Amino acid sequence: MIYNVIESVIGHFPAEYKAMLEEISTVRHIDKEYTILEQGKHCNHLWFINKGAVKAFEWIEGNERVSHFFLSQMFFTNYYCWVTKNKSDLTYKAVEDSEIIEIDYPKLEALCTRHHIFDTIGRKMAEKIFVQEYFNKKLLLNYTAKERYEYFEKEQPEIFQHFNLKDIASFIGITDVSLSRIRKERIPK
Amino acid sequence: MIYNVIESVIGHFPAEYKAMLEEISTVRHIDKEYTILEQGKHCNHLWFINKGAVKAFEWIEGNERVSHFFLSQMFFTNYYCWVTKNKSDLTYKAVEDSEIIEIDYPKLEALCTRHHIFDTIGRKMAEKIFVQEYFNKKLLLNYTAKERYEYFEKEQPEIFQHFNLKDIASFIGITDVSLSRIRKERIPK
DNA sequence: TGACGAACTTATCATTTGTTAAGTTGCGTG
């Protein structure tokens, strides 16, 4: 539930604010393969996944380069777009039939200026996004593909239940063929 | 000048606030190789470089893995520490004799709660740090070592005037020997 | 139920990067 996630970050979230948030939110049921936001378009929403799974990727020389995975009970948006006001560098696509809450960003900004609590939520979320990016950058810089694979296998096994190995390979920074080789070498161990 | 940098971000920065900032700041002259913040210690400051150059790195299997370069007229700190309250994962060291302004973080936080303008500065800076990390992560994920080298050579040539090639190689994610090879292959072109 | 395609694996060879060690250059310092 979206309020559980919010309250885990800021503590109690009063009913009056819940009502405000609901006013600018829409629940959407989307099919597998549905494109939520396309590369080159502006990002005007914040999303929350009630059920399902979403990936974010970029076209690099004809291949999808996956940079983010989002699962049930996660918020997602292109924070880079919000900060820079640029068009989206990524495409966001559902990999399963999903139910998402779509929150209007301009209206959310308006709430932020009028109610400090929304500002706090926004800041805390931005901090979480930063730490996530920072961590993943360190993983890419400091560890081998094999170590990165083993990390995700051990620490984020849920990913393997929702995304295919080609997308996971891309996320790790290697090809699907290389990942297959790494997986093979691990079995006799 | 530090105020030019601040005003480039938020516009006019009134004299009364300048005085407040100066009260919690100390100008320090440090030697080449001086360690400003050590891995494993808490990060309680924000720094601004009046003159000089600073690198941030982490010990990975006996090698320095450089993750950040900072030059004159730049702010720097370990933002990850501020967000998570963890001890520093990086060591920050001057690579030249430098002059830096050291700003007390707890006192800065106190100013933030009392004067909204400091909060705004903090948020804008955090956004810049995020975009920087995001960009560098994309560079690592989407481009080859050679492309990354060419990017820095073209877009950030100042780096080459202050940091040695071993540190630059580390920053790009390869060994100094590999970087040397890449540089060699480029000359006959 | 049978054909197709997506997901994944395997094999082979090319390319990139790492590792080790030796060589060169230039600068600071006793």
Added chain:
DNA sequence: CACGCAACTTAACAAATGATAAGTTCGTCA
């Protein structure tokens, strides 16, 4: 001034990853 050291390069070989193509498995759907 000469010595030593740090920065950088070069060479030879090893290891990791990419690219291409073919093979396997399995679920979907006409």
